Amino acid sequence: MYVNIQSMERADSTAPCCPPLLAGKITAAEASQLAALFRVLAEPARLQLLSLIAVQPQQEVRACELVEALKLSQPTVSHHLKVLYEAGLLEKERRGNWICYRIVKDRLAQLQATLGAG
Amino acid sequence: MYVNIQSMERADSTAPCCPPLLAGKITAAEASQLAALFRVLAEPARLQLLSLIAVQPQQEVRACELVEALKLSQPTVSHHLKVLYEAGLLEKERRGNWICYRIVKDRLAQLQATLGAG
């Protein structure tokens, strides 16, 4: 029934993610996939991460800055970033000692589209 | 940190639910509220319920029909319908012996809007 978040492949943000929720009867498999995506957003910390990254003028943030901003441990923040990354909502780039995260706006737009009537 | 789903008040679908996720730095409280809403959608069964209700020509369905459509027990379906109702995503109306559920499209639209840049 569930699609385990931990076992998700890194999402391809160019592929369409799911049919619109209200446009037709979705299958159980489609429901599981879409639910897995919403489960990624169903976390206060992860929403704050997305918001924090989005407001940066350069649209990207180093992970260590995010650890300071949220009041969570470094392993916990690292975990959330990984979940967001594997859902295709973030992309990352190593830059010397640190890793910079950016939001994948197309992926968010896809998800947004599923809440419409298609 | 969390807003417990069970303890949510019946949402007022006319009130704005949350600021757009990408338009500014959201607070921890806003993140908790918004996460609680996404948690409602983070369930395959609930997404199927929304989809099933939406495709009906009259845009409404009796609960007993939904029990048959999903392959879940009546208490479980009743539980999911309650969660959707309390999140403001469904409205219900007793009609004789059965209860008809309809989708609150405005509420879904609000949620959709939070995924945009505002």
Next chain:
DNA sequence: AGAGTATATCGATGTATGTCAATATACAGA
């Protein structure tokens, strides 16, 4: 190579919640 910093992984634990059987409640019709 060695030290220091940033990030990721591991293992353990607590909590939220999906699920069902059993039961309760609400309503319609005889």
Next chain:
DNA sequence: TCTGTATATTGACATACATCGATATACTCT
């Protein structure tokens, strides 16, 4: 009022996962 049907609630249980400390890995600089 009694019977049958539809829906909701309760209680118990299993599981997903958020969280952290400890540790591992990756990189830079000297």
